[in-house]
Amino acid sequence: MLTDIAVDAMGADKAPDPEIAGAIQAARDLPVQIFLVGPEDRLEPLLKQALRGERLPIQIVHASEHIAMDEKAAQAVRNKKDSSMRVGLKLVREGKAAGFLTAGNTGAAMATAKMVLGTLPGVDRPALAAILPTAAGTPCVLVDVGANVDCKPQNLAQFAVMGELYARTVLKIARPRVGLLSIGEEEGKGNELTSEAFPLLKALPLHFTGNVEGRDIYNGHADVIVCDGFIGNVALKTSEGLSRLVRDMLRESLRKTVTAQVGALLSRKAFATFKRKMDPSEYGGVPLLGVRGVCIVGHGSSNDVAIKNGIRVAAEFAQAGLNGLIEAGLAV
Structure with a gap:
């Protein structure tokens, strides 16, 4: 049985090309049906050209407007009632899609999701949860990474419950x-x-291990790390910059030092493995925890691989039934 996922076809910096290519890859490789949301007159010829006669479970859902990256979120959400974000999230609210993915304006995505889907009972503020690699080979959930720059203690407690359930179920x-x-x-x-x-x-029925420091994000000593959105976003963006620096320095070092053909081949394979582990596109996007539905937010620079993986994450989230567990967990 296919899982229906709505994709904002106008979200990424280079939209709609990565969304179309990613949707095609996902439809080929995953048990999903995809609704590409955006202007039909623009998407239809591009999708037809990309498919080259191939028949895949991809449909276009018309939306006459889209929200640009540089628009003020609150104003855009109010004024653009037929945006690709709003139309896609309405598909989720109406039960026509199990989840929604956008690589567009993060603030607008959060505001639209709260308005269209609403929040789960017991959730004061939804939170974005990033999945990061660790030295132990296990993922670490960092929550919140930008949805709430100012938080109260009870918000962090709710983030802990939602993040723990995400780590456990998904x-x-x-x-x-x-x-x-x-x-x-x-x-x-x-x-x-x-x-x-x-x-x-400490009072929550969780395996709370106490305070952790920034280095613990990547050493595998914690599976879920809770913070306010200001700190989390700084940590996430710093990590992205550092991973690019390490990747570029490693590539340059290998280029200068590896001369033997066999050594070069092995080094290229090792570098490819390293790059894949550190590549944000492999994680697809971050879930907005706490809304009545599945909303995954990708990076504006998302490529086709990131879109495909974002669709996968949305489908996995929907299949896990996480929202019901969050509602029950916060009611305790």
Whole structure:
């Protein structure tokens, strides 16, 4: 049985090319049916050309407007009532699609999702959860990474519940270790927010391991790390910049030092493996936890691989039934 996923075809920086190519890859490789949402007169000839006669479960759903990256989110959401974001999220609300993916304006995506889908009972603020690689070979969920720049202690407690359930149900981590991001491991370390959030997280029926530091994001000592959106976004963007730097330095070092043909071949294979592990496109996008439906937000620079993986993430999220578990978890 196919899982229906709506894709904002006008979201990415180079839209709609990566969305069309990614949708085709996903329809070939995954058990999904895709609704490409955007201007039909523009999408139809491009999709037809890309398919080259191939028959795949991809349909175009018309939306006459789209929200640009540089638009103010609140104003765009109010004024553009037929945007590709709103039309796609309506498909989710009406049960015609199991999930929605956009690589567009993050602020607009969050605002539109809250307006169209609403929030789950017990959720004050939805949160974005990024999946990051670790030295242990297991993923780490960092939540929030930008949806809420100012938070209250109870928001962090809700993020912990949602992140733990995501790690357990979607990432299949049996007993996720939950940490609170701070400037020291001791209970008293941190600012006013972390100090007040610590006892709230400690009282939750989770495997709370206490405070963790920035290095713990990547060493595998925690499966879920909770923070406010300001800190989380800085950590995420810093990580993206660092991974590019390491990748470029490694490539240059290999180019200069490897001369033997066999050594060069092995090094290229090792570099390809490293690049794949560090490539954000492999993770597809980050889920917006806490809304009544599945909404995945990708990076504006998403390529076709990122779109395909974002569709996969949306389908996995929908199949896990995570929202019902979050609602039950926050009701405890």
